[in-house]
Amino acid sequence: MEYQIREDQMEKKVIRSGIFVKVIGIITTAIFSLVSFFLAITGNIMASICFLPFAALGILLLLAYKKEMILVEEDRLIFFHLFKQPKQVKYSDIRCLLLVPLGSRTQMVLVDWQYNRLVTLDYALADLEILFEALLENDIPSVDLGEMTEKGENVSQYINALNVMEKNHYRSIADETKTMES
Numbered sequence: 348m349e350y351q352i353r354e355d356q357m358e359k360k361v362i363r364s365g366i367f368v369k370v371i372g373i374i375t376t377a378i379f380s381l382v383s384f385f386l387a388i389t390g391n392i393m394a395s396i397c398f399l400p401f402a403a404l405g406i407l408l409l410l411a412y413k414k415e416m417i418l419v420e421e422d423r424l425i426f427f428h429l430f431k432q433p434k435q436v437k438y439s440d441i442r443c444l445l446l447v448p449l450g451s452r453t454q455m456v457l458v459d460w461q462y463n464r465l466v467t468l469d470y471a472l473a474d475l476e477i478l479f480e481a482l483l484e485n486d487i488p489s490v491d492l493g494e495m496t497e498k499g500e501n502v503s504q505y506i507n508a509l510n511v512m513e514k515n516h517y518r519s520i521a522d523e524t525k526t527m528e529s
Contacts, residue, residue: 362417365473369412375405417472419481426466436465438485445505447513448493456508458490464508492517 379402386395411429418425426434440459447454455468455475468475482489495502496517506514 360419360477362419362472362474362477364412364415364469364471368408368471372405372408372412375408376402377405379405415469417478419477424466424478424481434466438481438487441465441482441485441487443488443490444479444482445508446489446491446493447509448491449513449516453493454513458505458508462504462507464510 379398383395383398383402386392386398407429414427414429416427418427423435423437426436428434436457442458442460442462445456445458447456452470457465457468459465468478490505492502492505502517509517
């Protein structure tokens with residue numbers, strides 16, 4: 348299914364990666380391509396080949412900036428990925444926006460009605476306010492897992508929405524809480 352994005356949608360309804368992703372991609376591609384080219388000219392072919400993967404990573408960053416985005420529509424969200432097909436998520440399929448504090452970062456996850464992870468929101472996305480407003484308009488609440496854990500509330504229904512690292516983190520917190528209580 349092909350999606351067309353009009354210019355008026357670009358301003359208000361599209362969430363992309365931050366401009367720093369594009370800048371880092373340009374700098375990485377330019378520097379490592381020049382180093383690789385210079386080494387190839389001077390006869391250091393093996394060294395030149397060693398720098399090419401870094402130039403390719405810069406190109407991947409540029410492609411990610413161009414292709415990865417979230418299109419916010421009236422009845423659904425469409426998530427575009429670099430190597431995957433676009434994923435459509437209707438607002439009616441979303442139970443909540445789960446905030447999962449992990450260390451110094453907070454992971455944001457959209458959870459479905461069966462408490463499974465639908466989509467993880469990337470840290471590099473800019474203009475997430477558009478998404479938060481759309482979620483509020485559709486009465487989709489935010490749930491802070493860290494706050495629930497601190498209050499001692501039951502968070503077992505959200506276990507399926509967590510990845511392995513998050514599960515281990517929250518299990519260790521639960522074990523620590525049980526140890527302190529006993």
